[in-house]
Amino acid sequence: MTDAREPIRVGVLGARGRMGLEVCKAVDAADDMELVAMIGGGDWLFNAADAGAQVLVDFTKPDVVMDNVHWAVDQGINMVVGTTGFTEKRLERVRGWLSHKPGVGVIVAPNFGIGAILMMQFAARAARYFESAEIIELHHPRKLDAPSGTAGHTARLIAAARAEAGRGPVPDATSEELPGARGADIDGVRVHAVRSAGLIAHQEVLFGTQGETLTIRHDSLDRSSFMPGVLLAVRAVVDRPGLTVGIDDLLD
Amino acid sequence: MTDAREPIRVGVLGARGRMGLEVCKAVDAADDMELVAMIGGGDWLFNAADAGAQVLVDFTKPDVVMDNVHWAVDQGINMVVGTTGFTEKRLERVRGWLSHKPGVGVIVAPNFGIGAILMMQFAARAARYFESAEIIELHHPRKLDAPSGTAGHTARLIAAARAEAGRGPVPDATSEELPGARGADIDGVRVHAVRSAGLIAHQEVLFGTQGETLTIRHDSLDRSSFMPGVLLAVRAVVDRPGLTVGIDDLLD
């Protein structure tokens, strides 16, 4: 399908960071893309424009990403942004910039892992049919926050789906609890964070009803797992003007 | 919501069998249903009509179920059928009978477990995004067939989804194999059947791509797990004339 089209011309911002390097490799290896610019900290952004980039992928830092987006939108270059720190306020500012550039697209995603996104979609869909729902996330012991952002997000999706289906609280007769044993409570969904050497990034969502359980588990081994999602976003953004948050809608 | 409606009047055929008894209990416990007839082998079918049944649930035997369906359709009574042995030819005959009774509905389902159905739906959806897909089903050692019907069905769904997404064969460099080690091949999807004391009925579908895996697992502990699906079908069939195969479409 793509061979009738010209390759998409892609530039990478934050190209010397760990994620940036992975993106460069992935773009370079994709048949339907051409890597036209690798911009690191201190490099001149205009190189990307000079190289004719149609899409910029940004894995930089929260303190520079807004300037990058502003500049790219201004130049009429589409963006795929994986840099963290996007609050609703920041998203609103991006929307403002884009309102003056109707043909330009920006995709901002907190997570490009297709497996993680499917896990969350499936969890949201299963939630309405089961009495119980509980989350166990498991990560390496150097992680600072517990539970993970993905686990928190999944819990809120489940809680919303349960509410919509008219489900009450999950059954739980616990009357004698050692503090913390039942995990953290996020909108009524219990979340447990396991930390162990030898782990990387894993999450299990358990649903149960009379006589059966359904478990959805995602295991992420390294950041290369984000690349299929980044490439999916690069392909999508050229035909998707305006702001898109998350890559959920790009699946199907 | 249902309290504005009259309870659905339900009769059970095969009421003295193990599944039949479970259905009687489940119908009896449901607020929006009334159990009006329990018909066992040798009992008079007309009792169900006399009792004013609107829906008959049939967990009988392959050699009597067709007569039951024919009779019920003729009487204008809706049916929910869990009895096994429905070939395409049998379904065609049911469609024929229903063509003369436009208001009557029949739902025939090989599996009423909502968890199993969601597992299959999720598997079909995930299949397009992952390089690899493989199935492990685990059952008690008294099971006669390997792999299970559910595993075979899941494999075919995955194979179809992969084909539609233009995916080629799963990667597999195996060149030296002890016979059977790589499982059975169903349309290019490998299926492994584990048999062990202490197990009941379980299935795991594993998807993998560079750097990540997604696993969907269903554990079924006893036949009570089918009851939510049976009740869902009873509620649906009164507003669903014609033949419905499987309860997939009743979810959402």
Add this chain to the structure above:
Amino acid sequence: MTDAREPIRVGVLGARGRMGLEVCKAVDAADDMELVAMIGGGDWLFNAADAGAQVLVDFTKPDVVMDNVHWAVDQGINMVVGTTGFTEKRLERVRGWLSHKPGVGVIVAPNFGIGAILMMQFAARAARYFESAEIIELHHPRKLDAPSGTAGHTARLIAAARAEAGRGPVPDATSEELPGARGADIDGVRVHAVRSAGLIAHQEVLFGTQGETLTIRHDSLDRSSFMPGVLLAVRAVVDRPGLTVGIDDLLD
């Protein structure tokens, strides 16, 4: 081996309770045992002596079990006790009674599941070789305590094995925690209690070190799983005078 011996003559106390009934069935089905007395609440204990019981199995209540043990020891009948509520003080009293009856044996065990006992033995053995150790127990939502007694016991075994091997605290950089996310802390080992419909009684012990994890998981489906352990104790107690706590030492 046992065919040269007379069958062991076994009586069951609490024979009309759920566990008692299972024990009666299991003793009856064992080739090397004879079920000679089934004593329920209100029945006459002396019937067991009259029937020539060599071993009494007691699954009764905390408020009657001490009288039963006292009487049996006095009569020179061995006992296998699964009734709960044995404090160190109670065990001391049993030791006192036995000191006057050197030929009589009593085995008191909080758990007769061989799988659970092996899980704990393996966990204690693995603990010394891994940097990290963490426990996830999963039970039906009607359970009152969290975590389970087995999980607490396993955590203490792991902590002791780590201390003996000179291991310091498990690595954990968590600095921002939603209360409860990291589970309960039992002697430095984190324990998570999951509660869900569709579950019965399960426990997973996770060990991790650089580049690898080892997981030991026990799934218990019903109380029949305790019977092999009860029979093991019945066979052992006839040659094992004095008090034995737990069936760990009977394995191997």
Add this chain to the structure above:
Amino acid sequence: MTDAREPIRVGVLGARGRMGLEVCKAVDAADDMELVAMIGGGDWLFNAADAGAQVLVDFTKPDVVMDNVHWAVDQGINMVVGTTGFTEKRLERVRGWLSHKPGVGVIVAPNFGIGAILMMQFAARAARYFESAEIIELHHPRKLDAPSGTAGHTARLIAAARAEAGRGPVPDATSEELPGARGADIDGVRVHAVRSAGLIAHQEVLFGTQGETLTIRHDSLDRSSFMPGVLLAVRAVVDRPGLTVGIDDLLD
């Protein structure tokens, strides 16, 4: 304990290979060892002797390892060998060389992963108590053989333990099997080999009996997981003259 001793002087053969480099890093990072020689292909072995190495770790090739071992034993230097290809005949030759050097130790191990070894030890121990035993190994799709050597070895250990305990065949009523569904048969133990992108090296051993299952799972993420076992062997070999095969006996 070790601070009273001089650090162990270690040389690495095959130091430029992937495993060799990992060993160099691990030795260098160990407080109780000193890395005194890194010998690659073409380098002069005598450098290791000149540097005063007490232990040589060999991760080279089957065609050079025997010369390396012969030379080291002759020089009175202990060896830890992870190179593959050690047949019984080769081990016999090493024993012959060592018979003339009573103070020298050689440890040859096919697998230095402590987790994998514990998995096998636990499996051998559990095998006698369960009716059923089955193995699922899961690896990346570039693996050539199915099942893995570790899975085959585990199956034979389980079969031997079952035979010793007088256990007959595992229960299995399968009468209708799609070829391969029930896996490969190794001494009566069924072994299933899963191959998927996103996997590395994993094995699950499932034991089952009436009402319960016990699962032992090992996940290996990268070759760094072998290093604790290599260091354990280095520490042990200086006090362990003669030939030791496998590191099993070094655990406890």
